[in-house]
Amino acid sequence: MSGPTLEDVAARAGVSRSLVSLVMRDSPKVSEGRRRAVLAAARELGYRPNLNARTLATGNSGTLGVMISDLHNPYFAEVVDGVEAAAHDNGMEIILGTGGRRPAHERRSVERLLQFRPAGLLLLGPVVETAAIEEAASQVPTVLVARSVRAGHVDTVNDDGATGSALAVEHLAALGHRDIVHVDGGGGSQSSVRRRGYEQAMRRLALSRHLRVVPSEYTDIGGAEAARALLAGDTLPTAIVAANDFNAVGIIGELSEAGVRVPQDVSVIGYDNTHLAGLRHIGLTTINQPREEMGRLATETLLQRLRGERTRAARHLLHPELVVRTSTGAPRS
Incomplete structure (x- = not known):
C-alpha cells in the first residue's frame, strides 16, 4: 500500500x-x-x-555525506556530534559511511555516499589517496577533517598536531623525564605531523639522544603491540607519548598486564581527549583537540561553499591544549 x-x-x-x-x-x-x-x-x-522525489526535483537530497575513517575510534564519534548539530541547525540531514582505515574501502564508501546525491561531503580522517578526494570534490563541495591537501577546491579543518605533540613532550620534560618515546600512528591521518612535533620538541629540549619512535597505528591493538615491543627491550622508557587516546589505552593495558605501573613506572600521555581519557579508572593525561567544534566548523565551512559565499580554499587550524590527569607523574628513580 x-x-x-x-x-x-x-x-x-x-x-x-x-x-x-x-x-x-x-x-x-x-x-x-x-x-x-x-x-x-x-x-x-x-x-x-519522499526523499527520492526531493532529490529528483532539486538535484540533491538535502543531506550531507559523512565518511568516517575508523568507526571504532571515539574521536570520530565526537566530531560527528558537532557535524550533526550544525547540520540540524541548518535544516540538513547526514548520511554516514565508514572506510575501516583502508584506502580501497574508503574509496567505495565515498562512491556510495555520492550515489545519494548529497549536497556535500565531509571526510573525517581519510587515508584514501588525494586523487580520489579531488575527484569527489569535483562533484560536490568537500571538507576534510584531520587531513591536509593542497587542492584549492577542497577545504580542511585540522588541529595543530605538531604543537600538540610538543606540549606533550614539554609536560613530561617538566616532570623530569628524559627517556621519552613516541608511539606513532603509522599511516594514519596527521600521524606524520604529530611525529614531527615530537622530534622537534625533543631536539629543542636537548633530548636528541633519547629520541625514539616506535611504529604503531591509531588503535588499541597497535598500542598493545608497541608496548610489547618496549617490554621486550633492554630498558623501558620512563614516558610514552602515544599516537592517540585509543592507542594509549592499549599501551596502558599491556603495561598493566606485565606488572608495570602507570604512572609510577612509566608515564603515558595520549592525544584527542576523547571520553575514554576522562574515565576515572583510566585518567589519561592527553592533548585536547576540540572534536565537536571541529565537526561544527567543518559543516559550516561546507555550507559556505553551498551558499556561494566563498570560492577560495579554507584552511582552519585549531590550537590544541594539554589536559593533565593521573597517567603522568615524576619519572621512576
Whole structure:
C-alpha cells in the first residue's frame, strides 16, 4: 500500500499542494497559521516527505555525506556530534559511511555516499589517496577533517598536531623525564605531523639522544603491540607519548598486564581527549583537540561553499591544549 501523498495532506489541510511543499521545505514564505495546519494534517495522516522525489526535483537530497575513517575510534564519534548539530541547525540531514582505515574501502564508501546525491561531503580522517578526494570534490563541495591537501577546491579543518605533540613532550620534560618515546600512528591521518612535533620538541629540549619512535597505528591493538615491543627491550622508557587516546589505552593495558605501573613506572600521555581519557579508572593525561567544534566548523565551512559565499580554499587550524590527569607523574628513580 502506498502512503499518504502531498495531495492528501493538502486536501486535509484545505490548502494547495504547492503550499504543502513549501512547508515541507521549511520555507519562510508560509504564515505560521498555515504552517501549523499543514503539519497537523501531515501528523494525522502519517505523512513523511519522499526523499527520492526531493532529490529528483532539486538535484540533491538535502543531506550531507559523512565518511568516517575508523568507526571504532571515539574521536570520530565526537566530531560527528558537532557535524550533526550544525547540520540540524541548518535544516540538513547526514548520511554516514565508514572506510575501516583502508584506502580501497574508503574509496567505495565515498562512491556510495555520492550515489545519494548529497549536497556535500565531509571526510573525517581519510587515508584514501588525494586523487580520489579531488575527484569527489569535483562533484560536490568537500571538507576534510584531520587531513591536509593542497587542492584549492577542497577545504580542511585540522588541529595543530605538531604543537600538540610538543606540549606533550614539554609536560613530561617538566616532570623530569628524559627517556621519552613516541608511539606513532603509522599511516594514519596527521600521524606524520604529530611525529614531527615530537622530534622537534625533543631536539629543542636537548633530548636528541633519547629520541625514539616506535611504529604503531591509531588503535588499541597497535598500542598493545608497541608496548610489547618496549617490554621486550633492554630498558623501558620512563614516558610514552602515544599516537592517540585509543592507542594509549592499549599501551596502558599491556603495561598493566606485565606488572608495570602507570604512572609510577612509566608515564603515558595520549592525544584527542576523547571520553575514554576522562574515565576515572583510566585518567589519561592527553592533548585536547576540540572534536565537536571541529565537526561544527567543518559543516559550516561546507555550507559556505553551498551558499556561494566563498570560492577560495579554507584552511582552519585549531590550537590544541594539554589536559593533565593521573597517567603522568615524576619519572621512576
